[in-house]
Amino acid sequence: MKVSKFGGTSVASADQIKKVAAIVQSDRSRKFIVVSAPGKRFDSDKKVTDLLIDLASAALNHEEVETKLSLVLDRYKEIALGLDLEQTICDVIEEDLRLRISSDSSDVEYFVDNIKASGEDNNAKLISTYFTSIGLRAQYVSPKTAGLIVNDFPERALALPEAYENLSELKNSNEIVVFPGFFGFTKGGLLRTFDRGGSDISGSILAASVHADLYENFTDVDSVFCANPRVVNDPVEIEEITYREMRELSYAGFSVFHDEALMPVYKARIPVCIKNTNNPSAPGTKIVAERKGKHRPITGISADSGFSILYVSKYLMNREIGFGRKLLQILEEELISYEHTPSGLDDISVILRSHQLTAEKERRIIKRVKEELHAEEAHFRHEFSMIVVVGEGMNNNTGLAARAATAISRTGSNIEMINQGSSEVSLSFGVHRSNENKILQELYNEFFAPVSVG
Numbered sequence: 001m002k003v004s005k006f007g008g009t010s011v012a013s014a015d016q017i018k019k020v021a022a023i024v025q026s027d028r029s030r031k032f033i034v035v036s037a038p039g040k041r042f043d044s045d046k047k048v049t050d051l052l053i054d055l056a057s058a059a060l061n062h063e064e065v066e067t068k069l070s071l072v073l074d075r076y077k078e079i080a081l082g083l084d085l086e087q088t089i090c091d092v093i094e095e096d097l098r099l100r101i102s103s104d105s106s107d108v109e110y111f112v113d114n115i116k117a118s119g120e121d122n123n124a125k126l127i128s129t130y131f132t133s134i135g136l137r138a139q140y141v142s143p144k145t146a147g148l149i150v151n152d153f154p155e156r157a158l159a160l161p162e163a164y165e166n167l168s169e170l171k172n173s174n175e176i177v178v179f180p181g182f183f184g185f186t187k188g189g190l191l192r193t194f195d196r197g198g199s200d201i202s203g204s205i206l207a208a209s210v211h212a213d214l215y216e217n218f219t220d221v222d223s224v225f226c227a228n229p230r231v232v233n234d235p236v237e238i239e240e241i242t243y244r245e246m247r248e249l250s251y252a253g254f255s256v257f258h259d260e261a262l263m264p265v266y267k268a269r270i271p272v273c274i275k276n277t278n279n280p281s282a283p284g285t286k287i288v289a290e291r292k293g294k295h296r297p298i299t300g301i302s303a304d305s306g307f308s309i310l311y312v313s314k315y316l317m318n319r320e321i322g323f324g325r326k327l328l329q330i331l332e333e334e335l336i337s338y339e340h341t342p343s344g345l346d347d348i349s350v351i352l353r354s355h356q357l358t359a360e361k362e363r364r365i366i367k368r369v370k371e372e373l374h375a376e377e378a379h380f381r382h383e384f385s386m387i388v389v390v391g392e393g394m395n396n397n398t399g400l401a402a403r404a405a406t407a408i409s410r411t412g413s414n415i416e417m418i419n420q421g422s423s424e425v426s427l428s429f430g431v432h433r434s435n436e437n438k439i440l441q442e443l444y445n446e447f448f449a450p451v452s453v454g
């Protein structure tokens, strides 16, 4: 049996949801359907999740909410109309949203998560109503009743082990289960959402829980490409990719599949297939434990912005026992996680995601590093991107790092940091954000573009 997740673009309009229904009808093993909130219908459109975030912030600031509420409700109304559904489902959605907006907002994080999650929750209700209306035996299942238990981390919750046991009960369902993605509940019953794009995570948890034969992730592209198709024109399609490779790539920019969605299916050894709702007969990309046959040393190149570098230098740092630990502890106490720590004899750089910083946090960190660690120099630099070259074949291939560095130098860009992942499937370059796209293009030309002879 299969768990099939349909992303925001796949459920953005009535026509898209009709395609989803046809996909479900065409294969009886598609028993678990995980859905996102309605996404973008066209490039300049707004995702319902973003409309809901605007709505939550207006409510929190005691601003007028009716206009923002209508923007959300109109999306569902349009979909319901296009699917010939009765008004009742829109009334259910409106009542639900009004309840969420008028709820106690003293716990701001809970209030925002609760409104954000309504996007998938109400869409799942609507889609199961539509499935039933066309004769499919389907039921909406709430993550609360099903027991998708998560930790108490607002906006970035993680599933707890008991979630898998609870969800495994759904295996016995005689009907198609329509399950909203993106959120779960703490042991105390509080709703918490996953990271943005987290419906992929819900699908993966469900697939691992019910021991699915396949986890299908339906989106709006025929496959995962070896580079972002929004930057590189017509990139090579990836037929098969390993969990390790996909984790590295999706972590650093392949937004097509959330990196946290890999762990549950990886542990349960469930293959994943990324497919296109708009072209379901295309084979898609398979994510597997091991690839067979011959393949290129490089599988993909990703790029992601939003990184900062904390640079610290102190003469004889290499001789000082515990320097690195103390430095990282200062970050830990500011609730900051880090990505890489390239170092020299007398200096160290800590690469981290900029969204975790505030001006106040930066000031405190620099002060402590100078006063407590007696660093001679400590400062933050911002606006960096990470370019990650990934491939299982990299460790048997000498010269790849040199080829990549030479390609980057052809763009005239400076490399701020190089890190060869200890897993030996990745090589990361820290570069200034303004150079990100031209570097990605040049690396693509180096490793993937066909060489013309003659």
Ligand SMILES: Nc1ncnc2c1ncn2[C@@H]1O[C@H](COP(=O)(O)OP(=O)(O)O)[C@@H](O)[C@H]1O
Pocket (backbone or CB within 6 Å): 006, 007, 008, 009, 010, 036, 039, 197, 218, 219, 220, 221, 223, 224, 225, 226, 227, 228, 229, 230, 253, 254, 255, 256, 257
């Ligand atoms: N390497 C890549 N391969 C395929 N798609 C990619 C890649 N990198 C970025 N994307 C983007 O990811 C998009 C699909 O992800 P997303 O917008 O989250 O879809 P969904 O709404 O289905 O969840 C594609 O439209 C594409 O622009």
Ligand SMILES: N[C@@H](CC(=O)OP(=O)(O)O)C(=O)O
Pocket (backbone or CB within 6 Å): 006, 007, 008, 009, 036, 037, 039, 047, 049, 050, 119, 181, 182, 195, 196, 197, 198, 199, 200
């Ligand atoms: N709707 C949520 C969760 C999600 O997974 O969406 P999508 O499938 O559109 O990436 C978001 O926008 O973050």
